[in-house]
Amino acid sequence: MPNKIVLAYSGGLDTSVILKWLIERYQCPVIAFCADLGQEEDWEEIKQKGLSCGAEKVIIRDLKEEFVKEYVFFAIKAGARYEDWYLMGTSLARPLIAKEQIKIAFEEGADAVAHGATGKGNDQVRFELTFSALAPHLKVIAPWREWDFKGRQDLIAYAQKHGIPIPVTPEKPYSIDANLFHISYEGGILEDLWTEPPEDMFLMTVSPEKAPDKPEYIEIEFERGEPIAVNGEKLSPANLLKRLNEIGGRHGVGRIDMVENRFVGLKSRGIYETPGGTILHIAHRALEQITLDREVMRLKDSLMPKIAEMIYYGFWFSPEFQALKTMVEQTQERVSGTIRVKLYKGNVIIAGRKSPNSLYKKRLVSFEEKEGYNPKDAEGFIRLQGLRLKIYNLSKEEEA
Structure with a gap:
């Protein structure tokens, strides 16, 4: 059993329920960690909500500059798009959140970390691969893989039973990150x-x-x-x-x-x-x-x-x-x-x-200029490029 847990906390439905559930299940202090990545939350309200749900403390870290410079800007430089379309706003955030969560666990003397990722999603992998890479000795708790709740409707009922205010209603239950x-x-x-x-x-x-x-x-x-x-x-x-x-x-x-x-x-x-x-x-x-x-x-x-x-x-x-x-x-x-x-x-x-480093040279590509490039050079280039095509087709004619 863990002695102290650091939970990646957002104040939303899942992590609010998880915070209460962890305290009941493990009977140990839980620290709620919030990563400010620019989501424009009322952080004081979230802090008070976490404390009211039983958190030993709520730690909020401003990670906006690090997030953009070290993660977002790298993805821009790499041109990274998953399956051509997705620019990976969630994917880029998770390793930073998990890294800071580990840092807090060290600072607070915690021996376990927890996250609110579902058992069907990608985030559980992102969090736990980061934990494995940076702090393999910490215990990892993934409530969605442990408890008996089947879905968010069960979580809403649990929250209502325990008086936990939630931003999601049964009539509008899509998830937002x-x-x-x-x-x-x-x-x-x-x-x-x-x-x-x-x-x-x-x-x-x-x-x-x-x-x-x-x-x-x-x-x-x-x-x-x-x-x-x-x-x-x-x-x-x-x-x-x-x-x-x-x-x-x-x-x-x-x-x-x-x-x-x-x-x-x-x-x-x-x-x-x-x-x-x-x-x-x-x-x-x-x-x-x-x-x-x-x-x-x-x-x-x-x-x-x-x-x-x-x-x-x-x-x-x-x-x-x-x-x-x-x-x-x-x-x-x-x-x-x-x-x-x-x-x-x-x-x-x-x-x-x-750009001062531009490789585009107008004088070389312009149809109006001949400087620096002799069109006759293309003749030998084309002949060599076409050689294998000629050999291939001559061979087919001989076989026929």
Whole structure:
């Protein structure tokens, strides 16, 4: 039996019930840990709620800058998108939360950590792989795999029985996960794949139909792959992302409705809003197009699905992922410059590119210039490229 538990706590339905359940089940002190990743909660209210549910203490850590700089910006530099669409706002947050949870466990003398991830989802894997990598001696408690509750309706009944206030009602039971990078929605009415998400569900973006009729231009400056300024104003990582969320959100940028393959083997529908992240991904890619060598870009692109998969699966602190991180960072040494984008009714359109490291040379590619490139050189190049095709077809003719 554990002597003290640190619970990753959000104040929502699941972790509020879990907090009470842990105290009853294990009869030991429980510390509720809240990670402020920019989800704009009333932290004082959550603190009081945790204490009222019996927590020994509630610890709130502001991790916004670390989250954006070390996790979100790396994903931007890697171009990481799970199954082409998902920008992984939840996946990126979990290793940081788990890492800080371990730090608190050390500080508070706890010998166990707990999380509120369900037994069917990905988050249980992400939390526990981080625990395994960074603190294998800690006991891990996963209530969703231990208790007899079958679903969220059981949790709602338990909460009502114990007087726990909850933000979710039986009439609107879809789950929400928010941070500075995105908001995700899943479960409940969204489990019907034929049902369009209700418009009043979205919190970060207006619908493209209601976005302004006039496009807005913005300029984003990058240094070694990381965004550092918007419209000439240098901002901290968290403030820069917040600014782009506001701009992109009012233009309906960054909505995704997809069915993804969970690590555990199930398919799951997720609705995502990632306005600032969508702008950054597109702008960063445009800058790479003029600053990266062709073969470096192709190598990086070939590794992107694997990098995204490892983030999604929870292998952030694995040795192979750390090796890939080093490689990605090396590719970003020349990715500095400014990209101008036009935002219009959900679209992010590249409107200008410039970089001191640009490999695009107008004098070489222009149809009006002959400097630096002799078109006759292409003759031998084409002949050599076509040699194997000639041999292959001559061989077929001989066989006939």
